[in-house]
Amino acid sequence: MKKYLFILSILFIGAGFTAAQTNQKIGYVDSQVILTQWSEAIKAQGDLDAITNKWSSQLDSMTQAYQQKANDYQKQVNTMPEDKKLTAQQDLVQLEQTIMNFRKDKFAQGTGEIYKKNDEIFAPIKDKIYNAIGQVAKEEGMNFIFDKSGDIILLYADSAFDVTYKVLDKLKRGS
Secondary structure, three states: OOHHHHHHHHHHHHHHHHHHHOOOEEEEEEEHHHHOOOOOHHHHHHHHHHHHHHHHHHHHHHHHHHHHHHHHHHHHHHOHHHHHHHHHHHHHHHHHHHHHHHHHHHHHOOOOOOHHHHHHHHHHHHHHHHHHHHHHHHOOOOOOOEEEOOOOOOOOOOOOHHHHHHHHHHHHHHH
């Protein structure tokens, strides 16, 4: 974080000296507004949500099956012969391992399939957004455009420099 603040400080100091010599034009967008109002982004999020819901339902079903088997085992453990106890315990351990592997494969932070699907589904959306931002920046003669909803902290922004709706309009018109 300190590294980013240092770099931003250097950029703004450099931009201050440059701005004194030339007219710098800076704008910003709110990518969350674009992602929640642009139909292609809304559809992409719906597709991702559908996949997540499907996998969550599968995980819930597997967990319920495990819980039912564990309950059945607990009810019958005192009357089971030793070989059946051992088999039931092994089945429970195997089912628990299956559940943990499924959860890891689908939802593990950064490596789960849901993150790969997110990248796959949103890559074309991001490309279109970046292209539209680039076009609006050129049309408006802007040197920089920040995302006010991103990691870069934008402490103050005059709404006169907000180009979110121009970018959104360009995306909706498909130009």
